[in-house]
Amino acid sequence: MKYINVFQPIIFYKDIFNVTKALIKKNISGSSSIVKDFEYELCNLFDRKYCVSTSNGTAALIIALESQGFKENDEVIVPSFTIISCLLAIVKAGLKPVFCDVDSETWNMTIENVKNVATKNTKAVLMVHTYGLTADADEIEIFCKDNNIVLIEDASEAHGQFYNSRKCGTYGKISTLSFYANKHITSGEGGAVLLDDKENYLKLRQMINLDFDSSKRFQHDNLYENYRISGLSAALGKSQIKSIKKIIDFKNKQASYYNLLFEELDEYIKTQKISSTNSNNQYWVYGLLLDNKINRDNLVKHLNDKNIESRPFFWPLHLQNAYLNLDLSKKINLPVSESLGSQGLYIPMGKHVRKKKQLYIFNVIKNYLKDLKLINE
Numbered sequence: 105m106k107y108i109n110v111f112q113p114i115i116f117y118k119d120i121f122n123v124t125k126a127l128i129k130k131n132i133s134g135s136s137s138i139v140k141d142f143e144y145e146l147c148n149l150f151d152r153k154y155c156v157s158t159s160n161g162t163a164a165l166i167i168a169l170e171s172q173g174f175k176e177n178d179e180v181i182v183p184s185f186t187i188i189s190c191l192l193a194i195v196k197a198g199l200k201p202v203f204c205d206v207d208s209e210t211w212n213m214t215i216e217n218v219k220n221v222a223t224k225n226t227k228a229v230l231m232v233h234t235y236g237l238t239a240d241a242d243e244i245e246i247f248c249k250d251n252n253i254v255l256i257e258d259a260s261e262a263h264g265q266f267y268n269s270r271k272c273g274t275y276g277k278i279s280t281l282s283f284y285a286n287k288h289i290t291s292g293e294g295g296a297v298l299l300d301d302k303e304n305y306l307k308l309r310q311m312i313n314l315d316f317d318s319s320k321r322f323q324h325d326n327l328y329e330n331y332r333i334s335g336l337s338a339a340l341g342k343s344q345i346k347s348i349k350k351i352i353d354f355k356n357k358q359a360s361y362y363n364l365l366f367e368e369l370d371e372y373i374k375t376q377k378i379s380s381t382n383s384n385n386q387y388w389v390y391g392l393l394l395d396n397k398i399n400r401d402n403l404v405k406h407l408n409d410k411n412i413e414s415r416p417f418f419w420p421l422h423l424q425n426a427y428l429n430l431d432l433s434k435k436i437n438l439p440v441s442e443s444l445g446s447q448g449l450y451i452p453m454g455k456h457v458r459k460k461k462q463l464y465i466f467n468v469i470k471n472y473l474k475d476l477k478l479i480n481e
Contacts, residue, residue: 105464110413111286111389112456114351119343126339134313134332142338143296145345146281150259150273152298154305157338158312161260161282163331164295165193167311168256168278169228171304174199177432178227183213183239184420185441186232190258191421194230195430202226203422205438209377211235211391215243222247228254233262233272235450236388237376241267241275248276256280260295261388263288264352268383273298283341288351288388291341294333352386358453358462359387365466372398372478373469389450391417392469393443395478400447403472407451410468417448 131138143155158164169180176198182190184203194201204217212234229248231239241257248255255276259265262272263281273279283294297308310316312331315324333341366375372395378385394400400416407414420441421427451465473479 105411105461107411108413108452108457108461108465109454110415110450110452112454113285113290113292114347114354114455115290116343116347118346119340122343123336123339126335131335131339133335136335136338138335138342139333139338142291142333142342145342146296146298149345149348150279150281150298151271152274152279153300154298154302156297156305156308156312157333157341158295158297158331159333160293161280161284161295162189162192163312163329164280164282164297165189165230165258166196166329167308167331168280168297169193169197169199169230171307171311172228172254172256172277174227174254179223179225180228180230181218181221181226182230182421183217183232183234183441184422184438185211185418185444186234186258186421187260187418188421188424188426190230190232191424191427199228200432201421201427203420203436203438203441205440206234206444207379208440208443209374209379210237211376211393211440211444212237212239213244215240215247218244218247222251222253226251226253228256229276230256230258231275232258233260233265235261235376235391236265236386237378238262238265238267238272238383241270241272245275260284260287262386263388264348265386266383277301278304283337283344286388288348288355288386289341289344291333291337291344294337294341354455355387355453356384358457359385359390361459361462362390362451362466365462366392369470369473369479371395372473387453390453391448391450394447394449396447397478398447398473398476400449403469404449406472407465407468412452412465412468414449414451417444417450420445 257275257279260282265272279298283291374393
């Protein structure tokens with residue numbers, strides 16, 4: 105069996121055509137018309153009035169937080185089980201991260217998780233949808249409204265996802281997206297901020313473009329970054345939007361087959377569960393949570409020896425050296441996040457992984473459990 109990558113970008117011939125077309129028309133810079141076209145399509149897809157595209161998802165998170173007018177050391181609740189970009193954006197904005205745990209079955213933040221750490225100093229909640237499944241979006245939004253807390257939604261891993269028939273990307277004051285190569289919609293690298301407030305939108309426009317003002321060019325009132333997406337990336341992203349349903353349908357079918365296979369190993373390997381009827385999993389990745397009798401790192405090495413790439417889950421933010429080295433860090437215990445970080449991994453998904461390869465991956469893992477004497481021959 106040839107080496108099976110954990111992911112490969114899902115690129116169609118039309119995507120190649122549209123990027124080539126942008127090249128021919130010289131629509132390659134961040135100021136080209138294709139960028140505005142991409143943003144318009146994103147507004148339509150996510151039912152938002154305004155969109156500001158960015159160079160990546162991290163940049164989207166940074167400007168989303170920095171644009172809200174928070175005071176230094178205001179507290180932001182964020183799940184510990186998520187990408188470090190969330191911590192970076194909070195700290196860069198001069199804010200204090202307050203980590204919450206996640207649900208043991210959905211691996212997402214719940215309203216109970218939020219309430220457990222909320223205080224009178226909580227000024228924002230960064231609600232992250234993880235691995236294609238949603239957080240308790242409606243309940244968290246209501247809690248934030250009732251307590252005058254700003255809700256910022258990170259829907260980077262939930263393109264095309266719904267909660268209670270409402271689209272992810274429509275929650276709270278502002279939502280962010282990433283279009284990294286493994287996302288349902290990819291632009292190679294890229295991100296976006298979605299919102300409905302015009303004043304905030306105009307501010308974000310300045311924040312991604314060095315505070316350039318066409319009326320007084322090369323005179324700047326603020327030291328803002330250059331976070332613009334390129335025209336070529338926008339061309340790919342715009343083309344990808346038309347394929348999102350096809351991509352999600354394919355990955356859902358792929359996940360259904362994995363689900364069928366891994367039911368046999370449920371005593372020792374858990375998959376991400378849907379505990380609510382409000383959401384279906386869109387399977388950005390296919391994750392496995394291992395019993396403590398299985399050494400995750402040894403299994404990763406074993407899979408690699410069998411030409412199967414796998415990747416560990418997010419390492420919890422509250423255990424990151426980058427956080428522990430900060431003056432604001434404090435020791436906390438978040439058992440679910442810690443278990444996911446030490447015992448979780450995800451396995452190959454995508455159009456390059458057909459049923460034959462899925463079965464091969466499953467059998468390698470099953471035989472590994474046999475070697476450990478956890479299941480019978």
